Amino acid sequence: FMGAYRNPGTLDPLVAGIIGSIVVTWVTFxxxxxxxxxxxxxxxxxxxNKSLSTAxxxxxAAVVGVVLNLAVWFFLHTAFEILNERHAFGMRLLVPEWGTVDAxxxxxxxVAFVAMIRFKVDMLAALAAAAGSGLVYHLMFGT
Known part of the structure; x- marks a missing residue:
């Protein structure tokens, strides 16, 4: 909505925003x-079909690898303040500085992991509790 609203061309901004929202919804879903x-x-x-099943x-397997890579990337960027980038054999490796860990x-x-695995807490409830805990920590300590 905002992209079309801010750049409406010859249309009224509200009309452009509504049309933009419809187009984005259409191409997304x-x-x-x-x-x-x-x-x-x-x-x-x-x-x-044996060959298609193998493919x-x-x-x-590739999709699972991509999801795992994304999970590791988010963990590293959340748990450490400073990450150093190393290059070897055409690959990029993020190496955390252990002194910058965010305890x-x-x-x-x-705590969210234990709540979901041990106590069978719903994922959305654990996510909401973790987000709320992070917000409270940020408001209290400012880090």
């Missing part, structure tokens, strides 16, 4: 719904 309603019925058929297993964020994450 329609591909997902098309995949679910058009493509999903063929997934069971594809599981019977889908490889794609699944509060690690404690909040550990």
């Amino acid at each position: 329609i591909p997902c719904f098309l995949w679910i309603f058009v493509g999903a019925p063929y997934i069971e058929y594809l599981r019977g 889908l297993s490889g794609i699944t 509060a964020s690690i404690i909040i994450a550990a």
Whole structure:
């Protein structure tokens, strides 16, 4: 909405914002719904095909790797104030400075993890409690 509202061209800003919102909603959700309603019925058929099933297993492994990489990236950027970048063999490695660890964020994450695993707390409730704890800590100590 805001992008179209701020750059309306020849349209009224409110009209441009509404049109922009509709377009963004359309291009965000329609591909997902098309995949679910058009493509999903063929997934069971594809599981019977050996070569396609092997390819889908490889794609699944790649997606799991990407999600794991994202989780590690978020952890490093949350738990440490300073990360040094190292390059080796064409790869980039983020190395934390251990003296810059943010103990509060690690404690909040550990408590949320234990709450979800040991006490079966709902993920959204644990997320809300962790976010609230982080906000309270920030307001109290300013870090």
